[in-house]
Amino acid sequence: MAFQTCRLLLSKANLLLLVSLCVAVDGHFKGFRKFHRVQDGSLSLSHRGVLEEQWFTQKLDHFSGADSRVWKQRYFVNEAFYxxxxPVFLMIGGxxxxxxxWMKNGTWLTYAEKFGALCLMLEHRFYGKSHPTLDLSTDNLRYLSSxxxxxxxxxxxxxxxxERGLNNRKWVAFGGSYPGSxxxxxxxxxxxxxxxxxATSAPVHATVNFPDTLVERLKDPKTYDNITKDFNLCSKLQIQTEMDSAYFLETLAGNFMDVVQYNEDNRGFEGVIGTNITIKVLCGVMGDTSLGxxxxxxxxxxxxxxxTFFMKCLxxxxxxxxxxxxxxxxxxxAAGGGGQWVYQTCTEFGFYQSTDSPNQPFAGFPLQYQVKQCADxxxxxxxxxxxxxxxxxxxxxxxxxxxxxxVLPNGSIDPWHALGITQDITPDLPAVFIKGKERMLKLETL
Known part of the structure; x- marks a missing residue:
């Protein structure tokens, strides 16, 4: 998700707890973030190997027969392995x-090569370039839902x-995190x-409060000048309301949430910035006593x-x-996705990572802070x-x-597994729980 920032200082005891968590990291780290086209159906890889976006005429409201409005939804095609x-592999946008x-790298393409699959990826409505409405007003966002x-x-x-004569092919859907759901x-x-x-790392159970995250505590206002300098804030820290302190704290904790959630994922492809920051990197910093x-x-x-993200200040x-x-x-x-996702959490999922639980090293952004944002x-x-x-x-x-x-793969390092399926439901609904590290999922039985 978008890089944001919180407002409270960690107490010394809580910071020491965070350091100990990093030192002992073994797949049980609990931090995570709020969550992070059809034209002619022709081959979308040009002669230069550049992936071309295509556009599909989509309905605005699928549940109102009287509504005939349409819009253009972006998608991508990779026929390299077909x-x-x-089969047809469909990667779901989130x-x-x-x-x-994702159309050039990733485990799903390994599967595609093995099974000779056609690969498609459909962008989620209201995200990226897939704009169903003229703006993101609350009235228009009612068309944003799972x-x-x-x-x-x-x-x-x-x-x-x-159009492509694929009705008699086996279609397999792929997704991770919300797209996994x-x-x-x-x-x-x-x-x-x-x-x-x-359905990888799929939080299939919605919940308002998900408290097992990170936390901090606000210090004496006399320290605000130092905090402003130490964390390179754009202006002097001002804590006038509980929302101010909670936002500051959540943003700082978000550094860990984002990295844990997206640890070593495909964001490293095509030179995407920030992908060299992993759990090991953050834990290395937190464990480096030479830094103070x-x-x-x-x-x-x-x-x-x-x-890493070329930010002059916070x-x-x-x-x-x-x-x-x-x-x-x-x-x-906030139109890059942050605003839209908060809307979905307010109207469908919750998924809030508060600091209500005592079993984590941060504090200062309780559930009440998250819920008030929905109202505001x-x-x-x-x-x-x-x-x-x-x-x-x-x-x-x-x-x-x-x-x-x-198939429901989850990993112990990924904190979203707490809202996912980690044990087999039936032989046809198998869970794959990966402890501590990633491994490839076998699809031969699908």
């Missing part, structure tokens, strides 16, 4: 722009299947369209992340964040949020999902 009669790098996204996938699969739900809700799904005490090392992590003002999040323009600072940004009350989460689990099944041919 063999006549082979809460950010669809990255063409249910509409699944219907996009179904319509895309139907039309492409007909979509992959599982695609097979669940549209079993006649998708033969199997690989734990507070100094924590500040060093913040500066490392800013340097804006730690909640008022700026509020302004950005309520900017409805597609050119707004989208006029969604706490009761409405709770009801929306309950409806999501009722619709998809949560932990009690029942279907066939869905």
């Amino acid at each position: 063999k006549p009669g082979g 809460e950010g722009p669809a990255n063409p790098a 249910r509409q996204a699944l219907a996009d996938l179904a319509h895309f699969r139907t039309v492409i299947g007909e 979509l992959a599982a739900w695609f097979r669940l809700k549209y079993p006649h369209l998708v033969h199997a799904s690989v 005490d734990p507070y100094a090392r924590y500040a060093a992590v913040a500066r490392l992340m800013m340097d 804006d730690a003002n909640f008022s700026t964040y509020l302004r950005d999040m309520t900017n409805a323009s597609w050119d707004g600072p 940004f989208y006029n969604v009350s706490a009761d409405q949020l709770a009801e929306a989460v309950a409806q999501t689990n009722e619709y998809y099944g949560g932990y009690d999902i029942r279907s066939t041919r869905i």
Whole structure:
């Protein structure tokens, strides 16, 4: 997700706990982030090897027959491994722009080469270049939901299947994290369209509060000058409300959340910046006593992340964040995906990583802070949020999902596994739980 920042200092005891977690990192680290086209169906790799984006005419509202509005949804195609009669692999886009790098690198392409698969990737509505509406106003965001996204996938699969003569092929959906949930739900809700799904790190159980994350505590205001300098803030730290302190704290903790969630993923392809920062790198900084005490090392992590993402300074003002999040323009600072994803958490999933639990090294951004954002940004009350989460689990099944041919890989290092399936449900709903390190998933049984 977008690089953001919190407002509270870690206490010395909590910082020492964070250091100890890094020293003992063994797949049980608990930090994570809020979560992070059809034209002619021709080959999308040009003679120069540049991946070409294509556009699919998509319905705006799949659940209103009287609504005939359409828009253009971006997708990509890779036919490099396709063999006549082979399956179709569909990579599902998530809460950010669809990255063409996934069409050139990744384990799923290893599978594609083995099985002779045609590879497609569909960008999620309202993310990247897939703009269904003129802006991101709350009225327009009502068309942003997992249910509409699944219907996009179904319509895309139907039309492409007909146009390219692929209806009698086995379609396999792939996704990780939120797209992993979509992959599982695609097979669940549209079993006649998708033969199997690989739902990696899929948080299939929605929940309002997910407290097992990181935390800090606010110090004496006399230290604000030093904090401003140590963390390279754009302006002097000002803590006027609880939202100010919570935002500052969450942002600093977000350095660890982002890295843990995306550790060693495909963002390293095509020169994407920031991908050299891994769990080992952050733990190396936190364990480096030559940098000073734990507070100094924590500040060093913040500066490392800013340097990596070419940030001159860190804006730690909640008022700026509020302004950005309520900017409805597609050119707004939160339109890259941050604003859209917060909307989905407020209206479908929750998934908030608060500091309500005592079993973690940070503090200062409780659930109340997250819930208040829903009210401030989208006029969604706490009761409405709770009801929306309950409806999501009722619709998809949560932990009690029942279907066939869905593989559910999770890893112990990935904190989202707590909301995923880590034990086999049935022989047709196998869980693959990977402890401590990654390994390839075998798909021969799909």
